[in-house]
Amino acid sequence: MKKISTVLAIFVAVTLSAQSLKYGITGNIHRGSIVGVHDRSIGKYGGGLGVFAEIPLVENDVFDSAWLYLVPQIEYSMQGENAEVNVDRFGVQKYHYDYAAMQIYLKWFFHKGNMKRDVFLFAGPRIEYMVRQKETVDPAYDVIHYKYNLDDEVNKFGYGVSFGAGLKITQQWSAFLRYDRGFSKVYPNNDRNNTYNRLIALGVNYYLNENWW
Secondary structure, eight states, rough: OHHHHHHHHHHHHHHHHHHSOOEEEHHHHHHEEEEEEEEEEEEEEEEEEEEEEEEEEEEEETTTOOOOOEEEEEEEEEEEEEEEEEHHHHOOOOEEEEEEEEEEEEEEEEEEETTTEEEEEEEEEEEEEEEEEEEEOHHHHHHHHHHHHHHHHHSSSSEEEEEEEEEEEEESSEEEEEEEOOOSSSSSOOOOOOOOEEEEEEEEEESSSOOOO
8 A cells, every 4th residue: 555655646746747638538349368388378358447647848939838747657457367277177277457657758749840650650668566366276276387487476567668540630639559468476386487467459549638838
């Protein structure tokens, strides 16, 4: 909880310190998985919902012409994976983990002089904290396969990187394609592989306000 409180405090402080900013709601659908564990993983579809702020790092006199932003973002993300090892005997193995996550992006618009284009790139660090854990696994499966998975302990805190590209559709809407790649282990007792989270997402941003930047 202390980590979550610290993240929220940083987000609020950065947002309030900006004199001119945009803010809004972001949502996505994604397919994620945990690398290097649970043979025959088929991944898992999930969703994410959050809030963001866009703080201009360049300021021009031309309307809406800033092409570089700092973008703190907080979201709730439904992740994990499903696996299909000997389904007739064990059924589908389900590892469903939900996270409260934060990214801090640098967002860069293609531009010519002060006039920015509609296409943008973004990238930045990501941290996440597991707030919900639900596993639906036949105990007989664990008896046989634990020696391969080593997944009895789950790391609640994780970190990684998030990056992608997008398109501004209207003044209030933009769409994006995003990839998240974790660097920390989901299963710390697995000493064979770096069992990190990954996902690819398609999403939209909706701006609740607009201004000159």
